[in-house]
Amino acid sequence: MIEMLLSILFLLIIVSIIPFLFKSIYTFKEYALNHSDYELLMFRKDLSSEVKDAKVEIKAFNQVIKFDHNSNTTEYTLLNSKIFKSINGKGHITLLNNVEDITVQKISNKTYKMLISIRKADKVIREEIYF
Known part of the structure; x- marks a missing residue:
């Protein structure tokens, strides 16, 4: 039971970080391609x-x-x-x-x-x- 809670916790942390990664990559996209x-x-x-x-x-x-x-x-x-x-x-x-x-x-x-x-x-x- 504890292992499942820990795995769900790690999954939620990773899923919550993904939008910030996309946002930061989108900001630097103009500089990388220009x-x-x-x-x-x-x-x-x-x-x-x-x-x-x-x-x-x-x-x-x-x-x-x-x-x-x-x-x-x-x-x-x-x-x-x-x-x-x-x-x-x-x-x-x-x-x-x-x-x-x-x-x-x-x-x-x-x-x-x-x-x-x-x-x-x-x-x-x-x-x-x-x-």
């Missing part, structure tokens, strides 16, 4: 590494940013809501998705500011990137 923060972080790192010792050229109404090094050329292009990177005109590496708009402004001789709008579900997030 990689745009990581993509933006890697995009910033990539831009800051490209701008070193490069001649920067902005063309086509802020849709293309070109970094001209002595030996190679790297282009970042906004096309179809994505930012692509190509090196020497070869390959297209997708760096950012769901990009609505970018605007690049020259602040000083070696400093640029990029205003970027990224759509996340039903809201638009605006970021400033200095490179």
Whole structure:
């Protein structure tokens, strides 16, 4: 009789914990499936590494940013809501998705500011990137 009461007690405890587990998993689901923060972080790192010792050229109404090094050329292009990177005109590496708009402004001789709008579900997030 006592064994049955203990087993029912453990069963009730486990069954009462399950809704809280589902609730906590549902809260973290958005963060687990959303990689745009990581993509933006890697995009910033990539831009800051490209701008070193490069001649920067902005063309086509802020849709293309070109970094001209002595030996190679790297282009970042906004096309179809994505930012692509190509090196020497070869390959297209997708760096950012769901990009609505970018605007690049020259602040000083070696400093640029990029205003970027990224759509996340039903809201638009605006970021400033200095490179």
